[in-house]
Amino acid sequence: MAALDAWLCFEDEAGFSMAPPTTRIWARRGHTPLIRVKGRSQRRFPIAALARYKQGEHSRLIYRPMRHVDHKRGGRRTFTWTDYRDLRIDAHQQLGAPIVPVWDNLGVHKDHRLRQFIETHDWITCYFLPAYPPDFNPVEGI
Structure with a gap:
């Protein structure tokens, strides 16, 4: 990667989640505590994130939130291959150098249209991690 002057991503x-965490508390028998929470929602805001690294540079996080669409009405809750394609194009334009994405084996990551996009552009080289490597991927902690 140093020879390519590329960013490792x-x-x-x-x-x-917009829902507050739940917990158990002690109370006297017969006196159930009532905790009011304003704005409680079951919404979840998904993001796709790239943690980028390069020798001699500060690490940064590039992310794209997904607009919440009600999945009960036919909306999609997960990212599509075009969302990942657009994130990589944005990262390449922002960084101004080739990128080397490293990611897990999620099905959409191996979509044939995304693979074709990667193969037709010389500024991107992709590597896959083992099946579930939470210790190898710094973005897992987000």
């Missing part, structure tokens, strides 16, 4: 999906 670890990529993964993450999400933020």
Whole structure:
């Protein structure tokens, strides 16, 4: 990668829940505590993120949130291959250098249209991690 002057990019999906965490508390028998939470929602905001690294440069995070569409009405809850393609194009334009994405074996990552996109562009080289390597991918902690 140093010879290519490329950015090493670890990529993964993450999400933020808008629901507050639940917990158990002690109370006197017969006096159930009531905790009011304003704005409680079951919404989850998914993001696709790239953690990028290069020798002598600061590490950065490039991410794209997915607009929440109600999945009960036919909306898609996950990212499509075009979302990943667009994220990589944006990363390449922002960084101004070749990128080497490293990611897991999610089905959409191996989509034939995304693979064809990668093979037709010389500024991108892709590597896959083992089946589930949370210790190898820094984006897993997001």
